[in-house]
Amino acid sequence: MFLAWNEITRSKLRYALIISVMFLISYLVFFLTGLAYGLAQDNRTAVDKWQADxxxxxxxxxxxxxxxxxxxxxxxxxxxxxxxxxxxxxxxxxxxxxxxxxxxxxxxxxxxxxxxxxxxxxxxxxxxxxxxxxxxxxxxxxxxxxxxxxxxxxxxxxxxxxxxxxxxxxxxxxxxxxxxxxxxxxxxxxxxxxxxxxxxxxxxxxxxxxxxxVDLAGNDLKSYGIQTFINKLPGYNAQVLTFGFMIGFLIVIAAIVIGIFIYVLTMQKATIFGIMKAQGISGKYISISVIVQTFVLAVLGISLGLLGTVGTSFVLPTAVPFQSNWLFFLAIGGAMLVIAVLGALFSVRTIVKIDPLKAIG
Incomplete structure (x- = not known):
């Protein structure tokens, strides 16, 4: 943790750019989620008020x-x-x-x-x-x-x-x-x-x-569960699926982007890692530092994106169908965080394979 945080504080501009990318992507994902949820709710809120089966x-x-x-x-x-x-x-x-x-x-x-x-x-x-x-x-x-x-x-x-x-x-x-x-x-x-x-x-x-x-007399009537009825509302399923795929792909893209950034940074520091290994610092310690560093960057970027989305919701016109759903926001934020950390594991493989003699030259 010390190594990861110390490097972030010493290279503020470099890591601020990574956090900015995470912020922009997470802000887009959260904002689209709010729009998708709000639009879906505008199709069904009157039905939900029935509290019917x-x-x-x-x-x-x-x-x-x-x-x-x-x-x-x-x-x-x-x-x-x-x-x-x-x-x-x-x-x-x-x-x-x-x-x-x-x-x-x-x-x-x-x-x-x-x-x-x-x-x-x-x-x-x-x-x-x-x-x-x-x-x-x-x-x-x-x-x-x-x-x-x-x-x-x-x-x-x-x-x-x-x-x-x-x-x-x-x-x-x-x-x-x-x-x-x-x-x-x-x-x-x-x-x-x-x-x-x-x-x-x-x-x-x-x-x-x-x-x-529920019993029906005659053959000219048919009963449906309320969720089935909602899913069959014109355009409802298409909207939910479209926004769902968009948000899913954006989460994957965010993970790939942060993974690429970390991988490039790792390659740039190959010589430094080689010197650290020559001094007796284990590859495991360095790898954990890289993963912790990725975790910290992702948490900061995702948190700022969430705060930005909540702030934006207060200034949106009432005609915009935006609704916050904290369960969705937390689930999506957690998924982005996990996938971003998993993406950093590619950098760990590079660190493990670094030869101190070759890295030093």
Whole structure:
């Protein structure tokens, strides 16, 4: 440890460059991880709020809730610990004033007395078919306020904002919670109070969390575990896999880069190591010093990269889908550290093979 740290303090510029490279690479990896996690969460936060075990869709929907359409009376065909009706449709909304910005949104038609009703962080729950509870991103990014009136593109329906909830996005769009009747009016431009009224899904909480405890009557319905449903959301898996491979390759590249730096430095110091060996210092001691040195450099670079990422998260616009996940950050930082140290083992092989006489010349 003494030899490793002493060399770092005596060659500050050289090792500062190595730490800078580690900082830049780790900063990029952590930042991409935050973006990937944030983007993935923006696809599913509204689903996570359900705290459900599964969802029941029409048999022909292929897990696509937009393509599922079932009679509201099908709620009686589902037997589960808890169940809730859900209507879902996408729409374009804007404030009811001249020049207002248009926003892509997703409507959830629910019964306010069922478990799909979200927690209210400001205002109150909707009481009538002309009221809505919306995700607070509309307030932070688009300036929506309590009491504002929303109008829909291609529809005469207008809604009053009476409440805000947190973390409610579906397919990257903010969610607006409305009554089942309002959902039908938005989706079908009429309210159907007969047995032909339709919804998209039935969300269930199963006994003991097992979907095998959910019973369906009839052959036109099919149940899916909630994680299966999330994985089948359009674009979700593609995003997760793409960013996952990018981050994985960056970790490997970071390890290779630091390994190359250490290897080059080792070759430059071959003569010094030869003299040390001639003085009786063992190759094992020198090798351990090189590994410790790599460990110290990697820890400093990765720590600075993590601090830089956290600092950046405080100044990012709210529209950027960045979310910190410390479990991911620590796992990725640990992986980079381990692989970087493993990369230094190539330098150790060179040190062991150094002949003191040849090195001295």
């Amino acid at each position: 599964g969802i029941v869709l029409s048999d022909e929907s292929n897990t696509n809730i937009n393509m599922s359409m079932i009679p509201l009376k099908s709620l009686d065909d589902v037997t589960a610990k808890e169940k809730a009706a859900l209507g879902q449709t996408a729409a374009v909304i804007q404030l009811d004033k001249k020049g207002a910005e248009k926003v892509n949104a997703s409507f959830f038609g629910i019964n306010k007395d069922e478990f799909l009703m979200p927690d209210i962080v400001e205002g109150r729950a909707f009481d009538t078919d002309d009221e809505t509870v919306v995700n607070n991103s509309l307030k932070e990014e688009n300036g929506f306020k309590l009491g504002d009136t929303i109008k829909l593109a291609g529809n005469e329906k207008k809604l009053k904002i009476v409440g805000f909830t947190e973390n409610a996005k579906f397919n990257v769009a903010p969610v607006l919670y409305v009554s089942i009747n309002t959902f039908q009016e938005i989706r079908f431009e009429k309210v159907d109070t007969t047995e032909n009224a339709r919804i998209n899904a039935v969300v269930v909480r199963a006994k003991e969390g097992a979907m095998k405890n």
